[in-house]
Amino acid sequence: MTAEIVEIEALSINGTGDEEDVVTPWNVTSKNDTGIDYDKLIKKFGSSKIDDELINRFEKITQKRPHHFLRRGIFFSHRDMHTILNLYEQGKPFYLYTGRGPSSDSMHIGHLIPFMFCKWLQDVFDVPLVIQLTDDEKAIWKNIDIESAIKLAHNNAKDIIACGFNLSKTFIFSNLEHIGNNPAFYQNMIRVQRCVTYNQVKGIFGFGDSDPIGKIAFPPTQAAPAISGTFPFIFQDKKVACLIPCAIDQDPYFRMTRDVTPKIGYPKPALLHSTFFPALQGSKTKMSASDNLTAVFLTDTPKQIKNKINKYAFSGGQATVEEHRRLGGNCEVDVSYQWLRFFLEDDEKLKKIREGYTSGQILSGEIKKELIEVLQPLVAKHQEARSKITDDILKEFMKPRDLGFVYKS
Amino acid sequence: MTAEIVEIEALSINGTGDEEDVVTPWNVTSKNDTGIDYDKLIKKFGSSKIDDELINRFEKITQKRPHHFLRRGIFFSHRDMHTILNLYEQGKPFYLYTGRGPSSDSMHIGHLIPFMFCKWLQDVFDVPLVIQLTDDEKAIWKNIDIESAIKLAHNNAKDIIACGFNLSKTFIFSNLEHIGNNPAFYQNMIRVQRCVTYNQVKGIFGFGDSDPIGKIAFPPTQAAPAISGTFPFIFQDKKVACLIPCAIDQDPYFRMTRDVTPKIGYPKPALLHSTFFPALQGSKTKMSASDNLTAVFLTDTPKQIKNKINKYAFSGGQATVEEHRRLGGNCEVDVSYQWLRFFLEDDEKLKKIREGYTSGQILSGEIKKELIEVLQPLVAKHQEARSKITDDILKEFMKPRDLGFVYKS
Numbered sequence: 048m049t050a051e052i053v054e055i056e057a058l059s060i061n062g063t064g065d066e067e068d069v070v071t072p073w074n075v076t077s078k079n080d081t082g083i084d085y086d087k088l089i090k091k092f093g094s095s096k097i098d099d100e101l102i103n104r105f106e107k108i109t110q111k112r113p114h115h116f117l118r119r120g121i122f123f124s125h126r127d128m129h130t131i132l133n134l135y136e137q138g139k140p141f142y143l144y145t146g147r148g149p150s151s152d153s154m155h156i157g158h159l160i161p162f163m164f165c166k167w168l169q170d171v172f173d174v175p176l177v178i179q180l181t182d183d184e185k186a187i188w189k190n191i192d193i194e195s196a197i198k199l200a201h202n203n204a205k206d207i208i209a210c211g212f213n214l215s216k217t218f219i220f221s222n223l224e225h226i227g228n229n230p231a232f233y234q235n236m237i238r239v240q241r242c243v244t245y246n247q248v249k250g251i252f253g254f255g256d257s258d259p260i261g262k263i264a265f266p267p268t269q270a271a272p273a274i275s276g277t278f279p280f281i282f283q284d285k286k287v288a289c290l291i292p293c294a295i296d297q298d299p300y301f302r303m304t305r306d307v308t309p310k311i312g313y314p315k316p317a318l319l320h321s322t323f324f325p326a327l328q329g330s331k332t333k334m335s336a337s338d339n340l341t342a343v344f345l346t347d348t349p350k351q352i353k354n355k356i357n358k359y360a361f362s363g364g365q366a367t368v369e370e371h372r373r374l375g376g377n378c379e380v381d382v383s384y385q386w387l388r389f390f391l392e393d394d395e396k397l398k399k400i401r402e403g404y405t406s407g408q409i410l411s412g413e414i415k416k417e418l419i420e421v422l423q424p425l426v427a428k429h430q431e432a433r434s435k436i437t438d439d440i441l442k443e444f445m446k447p448r449d450l451g452f453v454y455k456s
Numbered sequence: 457m458t459a460e461i462v463e464i465e466a467l468s469i470n471g472t473g474d475e476e477d478v479v480t481p482w483n484v485t486s487k488n489d490t491g492i493d494y495d496k497l498i499k500k501f502g503s504s505k506i507d508d509e510l511i512n513r514f515e516k517i518t519q520k521r522p523h524h525f526l527r528r529g530i531f532f533s534h535r536d537m538h539t540i541l542n543l544y545e546q547g548k549p550f551y552l553y554t555g556r557g558p559s560s561d562s563m564h565i566g567h568l569i570p571f572m573f574c575k576w577l578q579d580v581f582d583v584p585l586v587i588q589l590t591d592d593e594k595a596i597w598k599n600i601d602i603e604s605a606i607k608l609a610h611n612n613a614k615d616i617i618a619c620g621f622n623l624s625k626t627f628i629f630s631n632l633e634h635i636g637n638n639p640a641f642y643q644n645m646i647r648v649q650r651c652v653t654y655n656q657v658k659g660i661f662g663f664g665d666s667d668p669i670g671k672i673a674f675p676p677t678q679a680a681p682a683i684s685g686t687f688p689f690i691f692q693d694k695k696v697a698c699l700i701p702c703a704i705d706q707d708p709y710f711r712m713t714r715d716v717t718p719k720i721g722y723p724k725p726a727l728l729h730s731t732f733f734p735a736l737q738g739s740k741t742k743m744s745a746s747d748n749l750t751a752v753f754l755t756d757t758p759k760q761i762k763n764k765i766n767k768y769a770f771s772g773g774q775a776t777v778e779e780h781r782r783l784g785g786n787c788e789v790d791v792s793y794q795w796l797r798f799f800l801e802d803d804e805k806l807k808k809i810r811e812g813y814t815s816g817q818i819l820s821g822e823i824k825k826e827l828i829e830v831l832q833p834l835v836a837k838h839q840e841a842r843s844k845i846t847d848d849i850l851k852e853f854m855k856p857r858d859l860g861f862v863y864k865s
Contacts, residue, residue, distance in 0.1 A: 183642075187650045193643045223643055230636030233592075234602045237632070240670030241596045245654070248669055260657055261649030264673030 071253060072296050073188070075323060081379055082330030085123055085295075085322055092298055094124045094320060101128060108132050114167045116321065119388055122164060124295060124320035126305070131290050131317045135172060140454055141288040142281075143168055144272050144316070146179035146297075147207065149199035150189060154206045155342035156422065157324030159429075160389065162210045164292050164321070169216060175281055175450045176217045179272050180204060183222040187261035197223050201441060206345055208444055209432040215451060218281065219444045222268060229447060235277045235311075239267035242307045251299045269297075270304040273316040280447045285454040288314050295320040325385050329361035345430065349423045356383065356415050356422070363404075364411035375407040376414070383411075383418040390421050480662060481705050482597070484732060490788050491739030494532055494704075494731055501707055503533045503729060510537060517541050523576045525730070528797055531573060533704060535714070536726035540699050544581060549863055550697040551690075552577055553681050553725070555588035555706075556616065558608035559598060563615045564751035565831065566733030568838075569798065571619045573701050573730070578625060584690055584859045585626045588681050589613060592631040596670035606632050610850060615754055617853055618841040624860060627690065628853045631677060638856060644686045644720075648676035651716045660708045678706075679713040682725040689856045694863040697723045704729040734794050738770035754839065758832045765792065765824050765831070772813075773820035784816035785823070792820075792827040799830050 068083045069076040077083045089096055097120070102113050116122045134141050145161050169176050180203060182196035191199075200221035207219060226232045245263065248254055254263055271277045275287035291301055298320060305315040323330075326341045340359055343352055363381030365371035378384040378401055391397050400417055403409035477492045478485040486492045498505055506529070511522050525531045543550050554570050571587075578585050589612060591605035600608075609630035616628060635641050654672065657663055663672055680686045684696035700710055707729060714724040732739075735750045749768055752761055772790025774780035787793040787810055800806050809826055812818035 183646050186646055190650065193647065223646070224639055227636065227639030227642040230633055233636040233642070234632055237592050237595055237670060238602065240673055241599065241668045243669050244666050245663070245669055245672055246665045249665065254654070256655045256658065257653050259650045260652050260654055260672050260676070261646060263654055263669050264649055267669070 070296050070298075072299060075296055077330065082325065083323060088295060089124050092124070092295070092302070094126050094295075094298065094318070095128075097123055097125050097128070097319075101125070104129070104132055108136055109171050111171050114164060115392055115394065116160070116164050116167075116389075118394070120322070121160070121389060122292065122319050122321045125318055126301075127315065127317035128290075128319060131288065134288055138455055139288075140174065140285075140452070141172075141290055141317075142174050142275065142452075143172075143176040144179070144289050144291050145176070145293055146181060146269070146272070147203055148181045148184050149196070149203040150185050152199065152202050153344045153346045154203055155344045156386075156390070156426065157342060158206075159210065159345075160321055160324055161292055161294065162207050162212075164319075166210050166212055168290075168292065169213060174216070175452055176212065177272050177278060177281070178204075178207060178217065178219040179269065180219065180221045181265075181269065183226075183261075183268060184265055186223065187259060187265065193223055197221055200224075204441055204445065205436040206429075206433055208436045208440065209429055211432070212444070214440075214443055217444060218278070218447065218450065220447070221445070224445070225447070226268070229277075229280075231279050232271055232277050235271040235274050236267045238311045239270045239274075239304075239307050240264065242310050243267065243303060247303070251303055266300055266303055269300045270307065273301065273304050274308060274311070274313045276313065278447075281450050281452050283452075283454070286313055287452075287454070289316040290319065291316050292319040293321070294323060296323070324389065325382055327355060327359045327361065327382055329380060329382055330385075343422060343426065345426060345433070347426060349427065352422050352426060353419050356419050357412075360386075360415055360418070362411045362415075364414075365407075368410060371410060372407040376404040376409070376411065378404055381411075381414065383414045386418055387414075387421060390425060391417075479705050479707075481708060484705050486739065491734065492732060497704060498533050501533075501704070501711070503535050503704075503707065503727070504537075506532055506534050506537070506728070510534070513538070513541055517545050518580050520580050523573060524801055524803065525569070525573050525576075525798075527803070529731070530569070530798060531701065531728050531730045533729035534727055535710075536724065537699075537728060540697065540726045543697055548697075549583065549694075549861070550581075550699055550726075551583050551684065551861075552581075552585040553588070553698050553700050554585070554702055555590060555678070555681070556612055557590045557593050558605070558612040559594050561608065561611050562753045562755045563612060564753045565795075565799070565835065566751060567615075568619065568754075569730055569733055570701055570703065571616050571621075573728075575619050575621055577699075577701065578622060583625070584861050585621065586681050586687060586690070587613075587616060587626065587628040588678065589628065589630045590674075590678065592635075592670075592677065593674055595632065596668060596674065602632055606630055609633075613850055613854065614845040615838075615842055617845045617849065618838055620841070621853070623849075623852060626853060627687070627856065627859065629856070630854070633854070634856070635677070638686075638689075640688050641680055641686050644680040644683050645676045647683075647720045648679045648713075648716050649673065651719050652676065652712060656712070660712055675709055675712055678709045679716060682710065682713050683717060683720070683722045685722065687856075690859050690861050692861075692863070695722055696861075696863070698725040699728065700725050701728040702730070703732060705732070733798065734791055736764060736768045736770065736791055738789060738791055752831060752835065754835060754842070756835060758836065761831050761835060762828050765828050766821075769795075769824055769827070771820045771824075773823075774816075777819060780819060781816045785813040785818070785820065787813055790820075790823065792823045795827055796823075796830060799834060800826075 070088060102117055105113050131141055143165055145165050165176055180200040182200040186193055186196040204219050248263055248266055273289045275282040301316060301318055308315050328341060343355060361382040363377035365374050387397060404414050511526055514522050540550055552574055554574050574585055589609040591609040595602055595605040613628050657672055657675055682698045684691040710725060710727055717724050737750060752764060770791040772786035774783050796806060813823050
């Protein structure tokens with residue numbers, strides 16, 4: 048898992064619209080004004096669109112209103128989600144798996160997306176969730192020392208726990224700590240490693256001959272948690288289906304995983320893919336944990352949030368108030384509107400903002416104000432929840448343990 | 457570590473003497489009649505010959521007569537052995553590390569060589585010894601299932617313990633079990649993995665792009681035990697020097713290891729290299745655990761030993777008794793003589809056999825009888841010792857534990 052959900056390089060100001068988007072776990076680039084073409088990506092990756100039929104079926108089966116991430120196409124692509132719904136319909140179990148590559152002390156609001164969604168899925172389906180912190184990946188790619196990587200993992204884990212996960216259903220682990228504490232994990236790494244050739248990972252991930260072998264060896268480490276046998280303390284010896292919500296840049300790992308798991312007697316994991324969260328400066332700016340002006344961090348004060356958005360949020364508005372009233376704003380590129388799609392839950396209100404901004408009734412300063420009023424309490428609430436996550440609570444979540452999983456065949 | 461100490465392919469009956477020998481952990485080939493040219497190998501690998509000066513220093517410092525494996529050039533090459541002797545002289549600590557790739561249920565007598573030598577070194581220096589069973593390597597290379605690989609490791613471990621190791625100074629571990637039981641191990645694997653590129657392992661081990669990534673990821677797993685930090689339960693946080701006795705085909709792993717350890721703050725491990733143990737049919741036959749006529753196994757009966765040697769041991773004798781009396785036998789290619797060099801401890805007796813056989817006084821049947829009389833009691837004694845190694849004793853040796861190591865700085 049990588050730290051940056053969005054890594055869009057500003058290579059050209061005016062893309063031709065015909066350039067190929069690049070989406071890998073370490074590089075997401077688009078030369079188009081509106082960012083990644085997600086429909087094209089679905090075709091390229093061979094996944095399926097989350098369409099109305101799936102969303103309706105979701106609602107029918109779960110008796111819950113689909114999350115706004117689903118309704119708004121933020122989670123837009125899937126693999127085998129119908130299989131997961133079939134299992135749920137039949138009363139058969141599955142589990143959730145997601146992860147994060149801890150690369151900086153502070154997470155930004157975009158990092159919350161997969162966790163907010165997992166929390167909701169966990170509540171709706173009442174299933175176990177495993178969260179992998181790939182501190183080993185970070186130690187290899189960023190060349191930070193092992194001890195620091197583990198510290199980052201712990202820090203990030205506290206932010207994740209603050210999203211409200213159910214302790215009795217959630218296991219969070221750092222690779223650098225847990226793999227040496229769970230023989231089944233290393234054994235499944237070996238089972239996967241021997242099924243995948245260098246040519247394959249070269250093709251999937253673009254590794255080169257001068258890359259350290261740590262990089263080449265890593266993909267099976269991210270694959271292993273999609274095999275329920277990796278967690279015998281949770282699933283005993285049951286082969287339980289797995290659903291992975293993640294940003295679509297992680298799909299290469301799980302394409303590889305889906306190729307391997309049937310060969311070792313396990314079901315292919317299902318996937319739910321999200322779009323990327325845009326940087327404050329717009330879809331073409333690379334969001335970076337090291338440049339704290341490109342994102343709103345979970346540690347930002349209300350004042351910092353206000354200033355950042357007012358000063359840096361890329362505007363889809365017109366150059367003058369008069370022009371704006373006459374021509375209206377462009378929601379497709381306006382970062383305030385894009386971020387509101389992620390964080391403003393009220394559909395009616397979002398619709399009104401969209402209409403108002405598009406028609407020119409709502410000015411850029413006003414849409415920014417709407418966003419500020421959503422984010423300030425959201426971040427404050429997160430900070431309050433985060434402040435209650437003690438080292439002891441962290442330890443409880445990170446302890447390998449029986450989650451009371453019962454297999455009903 | 458590989459199972460076969462000797463893997464010499466019978467590619468040509470009459471080598472030219474100018475062909476390059478091939479020595480890798482998976483393939484040892486010589487096209488020369490007398491097998492591998494070890495002096496050339498020392499030059500090629502850049503190691504040092506174990507010369508009289510080193511042997512004399514060894515004797516002077518330890519006050520022990522050097523083992524016949526040293527006196528007879530069976531351990532013939534080294535790296536930094538003088539550094540180890542310096543440490544011993546100064547009362548500073550080091551530890552021994554060796555290993556084995558468990559590929560068959562029964563080990564043959566050639567497999568005992570590194571362990572007999574380690575046992576002697578352990579007694580002479582009174583130092584801790586760690587023994588790695590690379591069941592993960594076997595699972596990858598031979599595609600056997602994980603559970604079977606662990607069983608082979610346990611079986612082989614009992615044969616190793618039967619060599620007489622001191623429980624209070626010896627830790628034996630299977631990778632598939634232990635790596636998931638020791639966070640420091642995985643962390644050091646990552647530390648090594650990120651210092652070595654694919655190009656490097658390709659050059660050192662000859663891996664190809666269609667190899668599974670398990671193979672590419674493996675060398676750091678064999679490197680990690682040469683770092684004392686991998687065993688905090690033995691060495692606490694001390695950086696302790698390491699001495700690795702092994703067959704010379706394992707040197708590529710440790711050339712890589714010696715390149716990496718200084719980069720992560722540890723000393724380069726020192727090495728003692730042995731020659732290969734020849735197959736019953738001679739240096740050019742591939743010794744194979746799957747062909748039980750090429751070796752004497754630790755499970756063979758006295759009768760089987762007698763029959764195998766009489767029937768299959770490659771003879772350096774002449775075609776007829778008359779010719780043999782006149783021309784004498786050739787000890788360089790006679791397997792019975794070669795094996796006696798390994799297992800007959802009595803120097804005087806070995807010298808007499810050599811002189812007698814070379815002069816034609818001793819016939820081929822007679823030198824075979826000498827070997828049979830050495831091997832039958834050796835194997836019987838091993839079997840008796842092996843029969844006493846219970847599962848409980850095995851567990852004790854394989855338990856990560858404090859070996860009472862004290863660091864005197």
